């Protein structure tokens with residue numbers, strides 16, 4: 532757990548779990564492109580991915596972005612929330628960057644089948660709802676579809692104002708409805724990125740295609756545009772999968788970009 536501020540907004544990074552993956556399973560053509568970046572890999576050439584969620588608190592609102600990979604991956608989100616001093620019933624909104632299973636797994640209490648966050652509305656990007664209700668992934672059926680039956684679900688699209696400082700922004704490519712959250716408060720900027728960039732490797736090499744992206748070319752264009760924006764406006768960035776706890780800034784380095792973790 533790590534806290535930071537963007538103007539009046541408190542940003543709390545919560546780490547559900549960390550797992551390492553062979554670079555070849557994360558990136559297309561990783562063998563040539565990623566080896567020179569060995570400083571970002573562990574001794575076995577693997578990329579350590581954070582599986583992070585973020586709390587955004589402003590003026591009595593408590594918003595949770597994504598719900599992690601859950602009990603099957605020994606996720607610690609409930610402990611992280613306890614450490615942050617936030618009760619499950621204090622969260623008024625859960626908003627999803629997208630509906631992959633590593634972002635939705637604490638939606639429901641697995642023993643009771645009831646929503647884990649009983650006083651929250653769960654905001655789901657409509658394009659992801661449409662895509663996964665048609666294709667029916669296992670995690671969608673388990674974690675997301677029940678929210679509609681329980682009347683906890685609201686579909687969102689485009690730019691949705693969540694609070695005076697928080698607005699959703701479509702960032703498609705990883706999934707059709709992939710969504711980020713832009714923070715603007717007191718002249719400062721922040722951005723909850725989701726999976727637009729996975730690790731420090733594709734911050735340095737933003738043209739690198741990822742095996743995890745549904746539409747790789749659209750994801751690449753989104754990644755380049757968003758990196759440019761975040762370097763230009765100096766946003767504090769909360770990234771789902773970049774080195775735990777996933778808070779930092781993208782800075783220009785040479786012709787590319789580098790991730791600078793928050794000290």
Ligand SMILES: [Zn+2]
Pocket residue numbers: 631633634726771772
């Ligand atoms: Zn993810």
